[in-house]
Structures are given as C-alpha cells and as structure tokens.
Amino acid sequence: MAKSIDETKLERIKQATIEMVVTKGYGGASVSSIAKRAQVADGYLYRHFPSKQALVQSLYASHIDEFRQLVYEMMNTYNTLEEILFNFINAIFELTNENPSKAMFINMLMNDYTFLMSKDMRLRIPESFEKLLDKGKETKEVDAGISIEEFTAVFPAIPIEYASSRVKRIFSDEKLTSDDAHKVTTLCVKALKG
Amino acid sequence: MAKSIDETKLERIKQATIEMVVTKGYGGASVSSIAKRAQVADGYLYRHFPSKQALVQSLYASHIDEFRQLVYEMMNTYNTLEEILFNFINAIFELTNENPSKAMFINMLMNDYTFLMSKDMRLRIPESFEKLLDKGKETKEVDAGISIEEFTAVFPAIPIEYASSRVKRIFSDEKLTSDDAHKVTTLCVKALKG
C-alpha cells in the first residue's frame, strides 16, 4: 500500500556514520552531517535508531561481533595456531583494504573509554581469545607460561596496530597484502612461543 | 609568589583536563566542567590556551614528547635493546600506576584519527623508533629483515596494549609491577629476534 522501506538508505546511513565518525570523531560527526552524506533527511535516521549514540553503538557492536565470529570460524577451520592467526589476519587485512573506514572505526572506539561495550560483549571477547590461547598451548605453539593478558597484548594488538598504521599511511601508502599478513603472523607466533 | 599560585592553577587545569577527557571523552569534557574541577574560572583557561582544542592538543603533544624523550634517555643509558625496552616499559608502567588517567589519555588520543599530531610530532616519533630499531639490528637482537612498520607494531604497541588492558581492569585489578615489565619485554624481544 505505502512506500516500502528503501534498504539502501539504511546501508548509506551506516557507511556515512562510520566515515564521519572516523573523519571527525564521535563528537564531530553531527547527525546532520551524517544524514547529508547518506543523502537522507535528518529525521529519517531516527526511524531506525533512537539516538545518535544508539546508532554508533549498534554499528560498533555488530562490527565487534563480526570480528569475534571470524575468530571462531578460523578456529573451526584450521588446526595450528599459526594457520588460524594467518587466516584471521589475512581476512582482517582484506576487510581493511576494502573498507578502511570500518577498520579505523573499530580501532577508534575500542580505545575510547567513553564508549564501553555492553557487558555481554565485554565478556565474550576475552572468552574467544582464551580459547585461542588454549589451542596454542595444546599444540605447543605457545609457551605454557603465557597468560591471557600477555596473549591479547600480542594478538590481536599487533595486527591491529599494523593495519592501523597502514591506514594512517604513516610508513606506507600500499594496500595490505598476504605477505604483510605473513610477516605479522610471524611476529605474533615468535612472541608467543616457548 | 603570585607566579607560584599561577603554576598550581595551570597544573590543576592540566590534570583536570586529562581526567575529564578520559572520563567523559573529548566532547563530554566541557570547558566549564574542566574549570570547575580545576577550581578556576571558565575564562581563566583562555589566558593560557586559545581554545579547548589547543588545550587538549598541547597536553597530548607534551605527553607524546615526554614519551619520546624517555626513549632517547634510555638509549643513551643502556646498551642492549632488551635493557632499553625493559627500562622504558618499566618507566611507562610506573607512570601508569601513578597517574592512570594520563596513560588512558595518551592511549585514547593516539587512536583518535581526529586528533592528528602536528607534522613535526608525526615525523619525530617514527624517527626515534627507527633509531631504536637500528640499535637492535646492530646488537643482532633484531632480525635484519624486520621493517620499521613491523617494529612499531611490536613496540610500543605491545606494552601500550598491556598497560591499557590493565588500566581498564579487563583481566586484573593489580598494579603494574616490574615483573609485568619483564614479561612484556620478553614478548617484544622474542617477536623481533632472528
């Protein structure tokens, strides 16, 4: 009967939000500027999200979850820690190449103490890394003395930092390659081994 | 005498700014709230900084610089990369224990693409890490194939992430000890060696 919801609009809003938050920061990304970039009316945003905060929060949560699911997927597909890490890192790097803003967005909010994840999220993330650590100890690829705290300082910290500096074009303007993924995997594996 | 009063005011403003930014984010830290916490008048702030942005930027720059100077200092004092890293990491951990807000502040802004450092800063930081990398290669503690890009993904990324997760109390509520510094140094050294 009535006009049907234009799904591309919702997608445009999401992408515009990420780009504006990355470019201008959370505070600098005004709802108006997001709506303008997404080519929708200011008010339209509020038909899908109750507030600006909820909009950003929801995007953040879904990206973090995507991330976490990728870890599980890789754990179920590959047997050695090295293979798991490489394939995960490679996937992340590809995603970063395709949509650098998305990578910056996650990185930015993960380090924003103001933007805490929901309790649920906060618990499930360490859990997935703990599983990975156990796996590494099992295969003897990880020193038995490594704690979860040390583990996460290596993974995913190293690949995130590497991708982040590339996106910021601090040392290079090149795209991330599978060779980069290999190098980063090696750094992680060496750091952790006995 | 009047001068000294001034100095404590300035100090109070700086600390209040850091605390408010860390607690409420850049946008949530209003000039009024900073002035109130520092127990100075709103307008007084503008005698020292031309704008809120300049205030935060200046604090950020001076902290980053402190950081950089510490690297130089350690490089001139110690001879092996391991010693340099350990003493630097230990110093950073002590600073984090003393003033967690300060550590969170640096970490937060370093990952905020909005708060780009001045060109000057942006150049001098990689430079100081490049010197460190050269040193490591000289002493054979670092594999000759390691690029500056890989190096910075390990150091300072690993210690920063470790300190950051401690401050966020993700895995532990304990203070950072020199034992922590040792563990983190080992991770870095292992990641980089040939």
Added chain:
Amino acid sequence: MAKSIDETKLERIKQATIEMVVTKGYGGASVSSIAKRAQVADGYLYRHFPSKQALVQSLYASHIDEFRQLVYEMMNTYNTLEEILFNFINAIFELTNENPSKAMFINMLMNDYTFLMSKDMRLRIPESFEKLLDKGKETKEVDAGISIEEFTAVFPAIPIEYASSRVKRIFSDEKLTSDDAHKVTTLCVKALKG
C-alpha cells in the same frame, strides 16, 4: 457498508483525539499517537481534517454546540429556571460520568486562550445564556439587577467547576449523581435570586 466502516474510523479518531489531548495536552498529543490509538494510518486523518489544529478545533466546536443545543432543548421543555438548570446540569453530569475525557476536553480548551472559538460560536453562546437569563427574570427567579456577565459567572461556571473538580478527583472519587446536580442547582439559584 464501506461507508459504515468509515464512520467507525472517524469516531475512533475523534475519541482518540480527545483522550490524547486530555492526557498529554495539545502539544503532547501527536498526530501519530492519535492515529495509533484510533488504529488508523497517520495519513488517513488528513482525509477528514486538513490539519491537527483543524481536527481539534472541529471537535471543540461540535462539543460546544452540543452544549448550547442542550440549553435550548431544556428551555423548550421546562418552565422554571430551576427545572431548566437542574435538567441541564444533570445531563452534563451524566455525560461526564460516561465520558470524563470529553468533559475534561471542553473544560481544558475553554480556558485555553489559544483556542479561540470561531466568531460565529463566540456570538451564539452568550446569546443562549441571555435567553436563559431573560427567562429567569420573567419568572422572578433571578434578581432584575443581575447582568449577563454576572449570570455566566454563576451558570455554567459553577456546574463546570464542580464537575471538573470531581473528574480531577480533588475532593472525591465518586461518580456524579442527581443529588450532586440538585446541590449545584441550588447554589446557582440562590446566587441569582433577588
């Protein structure tokens, strides 16, 4: 048949409007909330009324008119002022019991200087009360010196205030009875007599 469906929709819109305006005030009663309560689409409302303002105005006008017609009806049915007043007040009280919202709605808008009646309405109301005043003077139930201004301050002000305070449950939660109507009639009659 289609017509009758229409009619119940229109009726639902009218009742929903009254209830929302009374509950939330004119500003708080959004078109959407009215449509939702009436179980019609937002846009459907605009097939019957050109604007929200017109919708409320029209309901107000029709209720005021209903009121006025009741006065005429009672004047044609009963001979003494006391009988007329009693039967009118009793009718109003019954209506208030059946549909308190309706009573509150009229009362609210009558005291809202924003919602001025149409010129037409404004003239016909005093006219009907003037006829009533003349009748009272004729039967000697009303002092010859009473002006129309004094008369309206007694009737319908007293019964309206009485019903209103009951609806607001200021002094009592009971329904309005014919005994209440008698008491109120007496107050009016005594106020006006010579």
Added chain:
Amino acid sequence: MAKSIDETKLERIKQATIEMVVTKGYGGASVSSIAKRAQVADGYLYRHFPSKQALVQSLYASHIDEFRQLVYEMMNTYNTLEEILFNFINAIFELTNENPSKAMFINMLMNDYTFLMSKDMRLRIPESFEKLLDKGKETKEVDAGISIEEFTAVFPAIPIEYASSRVKRIFSDEKLTSDDAHKVTTLCVKALKG
C-alpha cells in the same frame, strides 16, 4: 570582579514567558520566542531554569502561592466572610487590571490537566479554602450543609470566571472596578448562605 547578574533580565524573562504562554499556549510559546521578547539570548534562559517546563512550572507555582497567601492575609485581617471575600476579590481584580496576562496565565494552567501542580501545592490550596469555609460556618454566613466541594465551585470559581470573561472582553472592555468586586462578592455570599 565579573559582571553582576542583571536582575531586570530575569524579570523580563518571567513576563515574556507569561505573555507568550497566554498568547500562543504552552506549546506555541517557544523558548526562542520567549527569549526574543525578553531581549535575552536563547541560552540565557537556561542559566536560571533547567528547562522550559521548569520555567513555566516555577512561575505557575509562585503565582498560585501568591494567591494562597492573599487568602490567608485577608483571613487574618477581616472578620466576616463577606469582608474577606470582597477584599480578596478586589485584590485579584486589581492585579488582573495591572497585569491581565498574569491572570490569564494562572487560569489557563489551572485548567490544563497536563500541568499538574506539585503534590505540596495541591494539598495546600484546598486547605486554605477549607479554613475559609469553616470561618463562614462559624459566622453563620454559610449554610452548615455546604461541602468543601460546593464551596470551591462558588469561590474562587465565580470571581475567576468573572475576571476571565472580562479579560477575554466577551461582554465588556472596561477595567474591573470595586463595584464589580461588590457584585461578585454578593453572588458568592448569596449562593452559600442558609
């Protein structure tokens, strides 16, 4: 040291608020329009009141209280109900002449079910009228059978309605005089007597 608060500004805001609310209704009286009429900046309003609602509420409460205090004052000054009522009504009429908006403002909000008084206010008002009723029964000016519900439907309903219709210029454009106050007092006294 700093500029001192301009008290006239606060007064201008209060008067502008009353005038705008009376003219345009609560919803129609935008903060901007109030600020403009008061000749202050939009934001200035929020240095004195936390919200538009609080601003209007506070004015309403203080006027209602003024009203209530006037009743007490008259009760302590005069001995017969008739004297008390006359002097109160006269005072109200004078106030209405001086500042018709103020009178309209009170009347409008008193009949707005959306704008409930604080519980405290709601209790103290009937209480003051109850004292008045007791006084009237004591002096035998009021029939022993009159309830507080009937009493308030007469007083202050009659004088309010009379003043209100005058302010709306329904029957007359003249100012309210002490002769008007006498007439209205007589209506009340007659309605209540045994």
Added chain:
DNA sequence: TATGAATGAGACTTCATTCAT
C-alpha cells in the same frame, strides 16, 4: 481508498568563547 515511509522545519538545549567588571 488507505497506508506509512520520508521529509525538513523548527523545537529544546548545550557550551565554547567573549568581555565588562
């Protein structure tokens, strides 16, 4: 006919900044 997606003007509110004192 009836719907409800979409709009955008405008509402309320905040806050960096200025400047009279």
Added chain:
DNA sequence: CATGAATGAAGTCTCATTCAT
C-alpha cells in the same frame, strides 16, 4: 590579573504533513 555573566551558533531530536504506492 581573574571572574563568571552573557551570548548565539550549532547540536540532537520531534512531529505535522506529504505523496508514492
């Protein structure tokens, strides 16, 4: 030198209204 009253641009959000379907 220091204050904090005052400003007003800009932000978030609501909602009456339109119109494609």
